[in-house]
Amino acid sequence: MSNPAPETPRRFRVHHLRRAKERGEPLTMLTAYDAVTARVFDEAGVDLLLVGDSVGDNMLAHDSTIPVTVDEMVVATRAVARVTRRAMVVADLPFGSYEASPAQCHATAVRLVKEAGAHAVKFEGGTHLAGHVELLTRSGIPVVGHLGFTPQSENILGGKRVQGRGEEAADRLVADALALADAGAVAVVLEMVPAPVADRVTEVLPVPTIGIGAGNGCDGQVLVWTDMAGMGSWSPRFARRYAELGAALGAATRQYVQDVRARAFPGPEHTYDS
Numbered sequence: 450m451s452n453p454a455p456e457t458p459r460r461f462r463v464h465h466l467r468r469a470k471e472r473g474e475p476l477t478m479l480t481a482y483d484a485v486t487a488r489v490f491d492e493a494g495v496d497l498l499l500v501g502d503s504v505g506d507n508m509l510a511h512d513s514t515i516p517v518t519v520d521e522m523v524v525a526t527r528a529v530a531r532v533t534r535r536a537m538v539v540a541d542l543p544f545g546s547y548e549a550s551p552a553q554c555h556a557t558a559v560r561l562v563k564e565a566g567a568h569a570v571k572f573e574g575g576t577h578l579a580g581h582v583e584l585l586t587r588s589g590i591p592v593v594g595h596l597g598f599t600p601q602s603e604n605i606l607g608g609k610r611v612q613g614r615g616e617e618a619a620d621r622l623v624a625d626a627l628a629l630a631d632a633g634a635v636a637v638v639l640e641m642v643p644a645p646v647a648d649r650v651t652e653v654l655p656v657p658t659i660g661i662g663a664g665n666g667c668d669g670q671v672l673v674w675t676d677m678a679g680m681g682s683w684s685p686r687f688a689r690r691y692a693e694l695g696a697a698l699g700a701a702t703r704q705y706v707q708d709v710r711a712r713a714f715p716g717p718e719h720t721y722d723s
């Protein structure tokens with residue numbers, strides 16, 4: 450008898466976000482930019498895969514996320530969405546592709562959902578983008594907000610700096626988060642925010658907060674996968690390195706080079722005799 454086909458896992462969807470918050474079950478999110486890693490993360494049980502515009506500084510050798518284009522996001526999102534069976538795929542709207550108007554935001558989001566297969570989109574900003582969130586939500590596109598340190602605005606924020614420090618800034622962050630949730634956002638990412646401020650937002654928000662450098666009180670956590678897996682020599686303070694994949698890959702590559710040069714590879718088992 451042949452083996453039964455492997456069961457397709459149930460897709461993680463927007464109602465699971467709310468349910469996780471209600472039950473106090475922490476959400477897991479990781480960035481992914483290609484099919485190879487997306488398949489690994491999906492099979493490992495990550496709830497949400499973020500095709501982040503951090504593809505710019507992590508994969509495309511830019512200094513920041515700012516140069517990333519919509520076309521680049523479409524290519525990366527399509528690769529991730531094609532192999533993902535369970536995780537919700539969230540695609541970032543890159544700098545310059547949504548800020549000008551709800552209509553511009555809608556046009557970009559439609560490309561990522563329709564051409565690339567994203568299940569939701571994420572963009573950076575607060576109260577002033579509530580109309581954008583509202584239009585996308587009404588159009589059937591779930592939106593994840595992004596507050597705190599917003600990398601696309603690093604030029605105006607004066608670099609990578611913790612946001613929401615001080616009473617006034619904290620109040621503004623809470624108001625922004627509430628405005629996004631009122632407009633229909635299904636979750637809000639909080640990046641580089643003091644833990645007590647993130648806790649305040651998490652307490653008042655009806656939808657989950659997903660933290661990155663925002664302490665352990667958020668409803669979920671997100672990391673850039675290369676930081677999580679130790680691909681580079683440096684990771685930000687808020688990331689834990691769960692592996693040293695960069696070093697392991699370097700060692701494997703050095704061994705391969707050595708074997709080829711010594712004619713130790715390919716061996717007979719890798720060779721067609723006829």
Ligand code: KIV
Nearest residue numbers: 480501502503638671
């Ligand atoms: O693009 C990205 O990786 C992100 C995370 C930092 C949340 O937006």
